[in-house]
Amino acid sequence: MKAARIHAYGASSEIKIEDAPLPTLNPDDVLIRVVATSVNPVDWKIRKGYLKAMIPYAMPLTMGWDVSGIVEEIGSAVTMFKPGDAVYSRPDIARNGAYAEFVAVRESELAAKPSTISHVEAASLPLVSITAWEALFTTANLTKGQRVLIHAGAGGVGSIAVQLARAKGAHVTTTASAGKIALVKSLGADEVIDYHAQDFSNAAKDMDVVFDTIGGAVQEKSWGVLKPGGMLVSITDKPSEDRAKAEGKRSGFIFIGPNAAILKDLGQMVDLGQVRPLIAAEYGLNDTAKAQDLSETGRATGKIVIYVGHP
Numbered sequence: 001m002k003a004a005r006i007h008a009y010g011a012s013s014e015i016k017i018e019d020a021p022l023p024t025l026n027p028d029d030v031l032i033r034v035v036a037t038s039v040n041p042v043d044w045k046i047r048k049g050y051l052k053a054m055i056p057y058a059m060p061l062t063m064g065w066d067v068s069g070i071v072e073e074i075g076s077a078v079t080m081f082k083p084g085d086a087v088y089s090r091p092d093i094a095r096n097g098a099y100a101e102f103v104a105v106r107e108s109e110l111a112a113k114p115s116t117i118s119h120v121e122a123a124s125l126p127l128v129s130i131t132a133w134e135a136l137f138t139t140a141n142l143t144k145g146q147r148v149l150i151h152a153g154a155g156g157v158g159s160i161a162v163q164l165a166r167a168k169g170a171h172v173t174t175t176a177s178a179g180k181i182a183l184v185k186s187l188g189a190d191e192v193i194d195y196h197a198q199d200f201s202n203a204a205k206d207m208d209v210v211f212d213t214i215g216g217a218v219q220e221k222s223w224g225v226l227k228p229g230g231m232l233v234s235i236t237d238k239p240s241e242d243r244a245k246a247e248g249k250r251s252g253f254i255f256i257g258p259n260a261a262i263l264k265d266l267g268q269m270v271d272l273g274q275v276r277p278l279i280a281a282e283y284g285l286n287d288t289a290k291a292q293d294l295s296e297t298g299r300a301t302g303k304i305v306i307y308v309g310h311p
């Protein structure tokens with residue numbers, strides 16, 4: 001099969017489009033014919049070797065831990081899916097990913113693809129949606145009527161977080177560049193802070209929850225916009241527990257894994273029109289390096305998708 005792989009950590013020029021063996025299936029695996037995959041910052045962070053202490057990857061490595069496609073074959077213990085089913089997933093990042101014509105994924109990591117959207121749109125959703133859901137609901141327990149500040153509402157994670165928080169009935173404030181304000185309002189933001197024109201820490205206050213998708217100085221300043229007892233939840237840098245205690249506030253940090261239950265619930269929201277994918281750009285498998293380069297700019301509006309093949 002055709003795959004975009006690396007043989008060594010390094011720049012995007014390490015990505016080679018080449019023939020690779022078909023994945024071999026464990027009993028609980030499903031072989032998916034990939035229609036589309038998408039790029040997340042973790043892909044190029046792994047390519048650069050930033051996660052090698054955490055996950056000892058064998059080379060060559062196929063990246064791409066989002067997939068939408070069709071079940072081609074099932075392992076001997078699989079009971080929930082059959083060949084021909086349309087599925088989507090955020091598979092285990094310790095295994096080879098979906099920048100390829102086929103990927104093997106545990107059936108426990110799969111959900112039925114939402115029926116009202118294309119495979120390209122479905123491939124944009126799993127990783128960022130599990131992240132936003134676990135941060136806002138599982139960790140921060142965001143509820144109706146609460147006030148939330150979501151950093152980078154036009155980003156991959158932020159664009160879904162804004163929609164999920166809005167659907168929950170929260171009051172949503174987000175940060176974005178001037179040219180993206182109308183877009184994030186259309187996703188459901190009540191208030192938008194142009195973070196280039198204004199320091200968000202002067203413009204936002206009394207938040208029950210801040211969702212930090214940026215880290216560094218943005219995280220530091222975020223403490224000041226929380227109300228007493230409010231929660232700072234991050235997916236970038238682990239917030240200081242000492243600082244949280246000193247401020248009388250709470251903190252959380254998550255690094256997500258596969259979660260088919262969330263994908264099932266999310267699929268229903270998508271099919272009800274409560275969440276819509278936001279696609280920044282679409283590339284072919286041959287242009288995987290270009291797709292990662294765009295992600296690495298940190299300026300994409302929504303998700304960068306790689307179209308692999310026909311359903």
Ligand SMILES: NC(=O)c1ccc[n+]([C@@H]2O[C@H](COP(=O)([O-])OP(=O)(O)OC[C@H]3O[C@@H](n4cnc5c(N)ncnc54)[C@H](OP(=O)(O)O)[C@@H]3O)[C@@H](O)[C@H]2O)c1
Nearest residue numbers: 041131152154155156157175177235254255256298299300
């Ligand atoms: N821990 C986990 O499990 C987990 C899961 C998913 C993602 N992450 C991490 O979370 C981060 C965000 O991921 P992502 O996929 O959302 O990234 P992304 O799609 O690349 O984010 C790009 C967006 O960020 C905006 N942005 C950049 N700097 C900003 C700032 N200072 N304030 C407000 N907006 C800003 C950009 O808008 P402008 O062009 O307007 O600046 C752009 O729209 C990455 O570091 C990723 O690795 C972690």
